[in-house]
Amino acid sequence: MTRQTRIGLFAVSAAGLAALLLWAVAGLPDFGHYRGPYGKVLNSVAVGERHATNVVAAVTFDYRGFDTLGEEFILFASVMGVALLLRHERGERERLTTRIHSDAVRLGGAGFAAGLLALGLYVVAHGYLTPGGGFQGGVVLASAFALVYLAGDYRSYRALAPIPAIDFAEGAGAGGYAVVGVVSLLLGSAFLHNFGPLGTTGTLASAGSIPFLNIASALEVSAAFLLLFTEFLEELAVTPGDG
């Protein structure tokens, strides 16, 4: 199909799509007048039932825990796909030589990377109490290492990022999530059903098995992002002249 026919076809179908979208939007509840019952129920029972003050985390790691298992595996599978596509024989090659020469950028980057690492750990640890959680915190943790590359160079990134442990952490994160589900089974309840002492609401020692699932997904997500960064950066490293 040529470019012209494609754009012509798009123009026609876009008009139809626009009409359908307008129709659909007109049928949505008025903004601010949400009508779904589940959210209201969860907002009133989650804190009492699960001792987790972040209801979004309670939904992700408990009420919809099984869906999150699927999500973990989507992440795992696609990151493996990227590794499969990009990872190949890596013999001698030109290393990324671009180096940031400004001292201010290097110093600032190092400072911010340390701060980001601490922030990431905080966001992960308090995921079920305050806004955040394993997914968000995992991305923050991985971006601390991306900042090392951006403000420094590829060599410092490779030196600081736990490259040999990434693959293991990636698998352990996805597998660990499933293991927590199996522990529920062994304890005689449904797969991924919350177990363990619920603890005191509002403290780190609360919410039963949510913290374990939270940490498993933090491990999975941070490892997945580090693996993506590493694979794409290696790609830059093996293309001479493009660095």
Place this chain on the structure above:
Amino acid sequence: MSYLPYALAVWIFAVGLYGVVTSRNLIHLVVSLTVAQSSTYVLLLSIGYVNRGTAPIFADVPKGTRAVDPVVQALTLTDVVVSVTVASLLLALALQAQKRTGKTDPDEVAAMHG
């Protein structure tokens, strides 16, 4: 006024779709797809909004405070993760296509391996 957030979602979707259709570069194509997908975040979050509701975090507000819907927020989280994974996989494929054919224009890549 009350339909403005939905109109915004439709607009973001339209912009992303236009980018996908008219793209001349595989990287641009993937970014356009990500833009189109981000309209779903806006849509989900606006559907779950409750007038004068706070975030569904009850760490330092009394129980029973009016809060927005936590379920759509959790769905948005899933949505973001899926969007990122799809984008990374497509970017890897784009890199491979460029390495194999030396082209980044989707039309030319398709012409060589139709």
